[in-house]
Amino acid sequence: MSLSLLSRYAFFAVCVIFTLASLPFIEYEWLWPITIVTGLLSLIGLFDLLQSPHAVRRNYPILGNIRYLVEAIRPEIRQYLLESDSDALPFSRAQRSLVYSRAKNETADKPFGTLIDVYQSGFEFIGHSMRPAPLSDPSTFRVMVGGPQCTQPYSASVFNISAMSFGSLSANAIRALNQGAKLGNFAHDTGEGSISPYHRENGGDLTWELGSGYFGCRTSDGRFDPERFAVQAQNPQVRMIEIKMSQKLNCQYVDLKNFTLLFFRGARKQLLVV
Numbered sequence: 616m617s618l619s620l621l622s623r624y625a626f627f628a629v630c631v632i633f634t635l636a637s638l639p640f641i642e643y644e645w646l647w648p649i650t651i652v653t654g655l656l657s658l659i660g661l662f663d664l665l666q667s668p669h670a671v672r673r674n675y676p677i678l679g680n681i682r683y684l685v686e687a688i689r690p691e692i693r694q695y696l697l698e699s700d701s702d703a704l705p706f707s708r709a710q711r712s713l714v715y716s717r718a719k720n721e722t723a724d725k726p727f728g729t730l731i732d733v734y735q736s737g738f739e740f741i742g743h744s745m746r747p748a749p750l751s752d753p754s755t756f757r758v759m760v761g762g763p764q765c766t767q768p769y770s771a772s773v774f775n776i777s778a779m780s781f782g783s784l785s786a787n788a789i790r791a792l793n794q795g796a797k798l799g800n801f802a803h804d805t806g807e808g809s810i811s812p813y814h815r816e817n818g819g820d821l822t823w824e825l826g827s828g829y830f831g832c833r834t835s836d837g838r839f840d841p842e843r844f845a846v847q848a849q850n851p852q853v854r855m856i857e858i859k860m861s862q863k864l865n866c867q868y869v870d871l872k873n874f875t876l877l878f879f880r881g882a883r884k885q886l887l888v889v
Contacts, residue, residue: 627660627676700730769854772801778824780808793819807859821852826859
């Protein structure tokens with residue numbers, strides 16, 4: 616027990632003894648820094664002995680504070696000294712470095728090799744084939760949308776044109792995209808800006824995107840119009856309807872000097888949706 620007490624309080628005792636022993640020699644200036652340090656450590660140790668919330672500090676005066684210091688800087692020690700570049704909790708350092716580089720407009724690509732262990736168990740990769748794979752029939756790359764209860768099921772291609780509204784794209788761009796959808800036998804997503812006449816000119820399949828603005832099926836005061844919706848939905852060119860749950864409207868990016876766009880979307884000329 617005495618040996619245990621000696622090991623627990625030895626450092627504190629040494630600081631106190633040195634501080635008291637150095638007081639008679641206070642005239643030596645070179646001894647002042649050491650005396651000040653040991654004196655401060657002695658005060659810390661005395662406070663540790665008298666406090667009650669932390670048993671570690673009470674049982675190990677002065678030295679017990681190291682535990683809380685290391686605990687406080689543990690995240691920094693792990694991040695800068697111990698963490699692997701690939702430990703993804705929640706994001707790996709490699710991923711964070713990539714974000715930092717792109718945010719600073721720096722080159723993020725590193726050619727010639729990788730730090731990832733490509734031979735570890737579970738690593739997934741695509742290997743080169745020794746000979747070309749036989750071509751499959753592109754007509755088979757399709758998914759049937761709509762079950763037996765659907766009156767007009769649609770065989771959708773796995774490759775389609777994603778949502779880009781008229782307004783963010785010009786009339787000629789909409790015409791070109793829809794003509795491509797017609798030639799390739801796949802669908803053209805209208806975006807939430809409704810179906811414009813330019814979507815209909817070439818007769819390509821359409822996926823009508825319906826957003827929170829109800830563009831294409833809205834009343835004059837901006838509410839949902841079921842009758843206009845039914846008319847649009849029954850059009851043979853509209854093969855699927857996509858519901859966009861929510862997103863703020865970005866009309867500030869659309870030229871509103873003429874109201875053709877608002878007319879296509881079903882808004883009154885007197886109202887600008889912002």
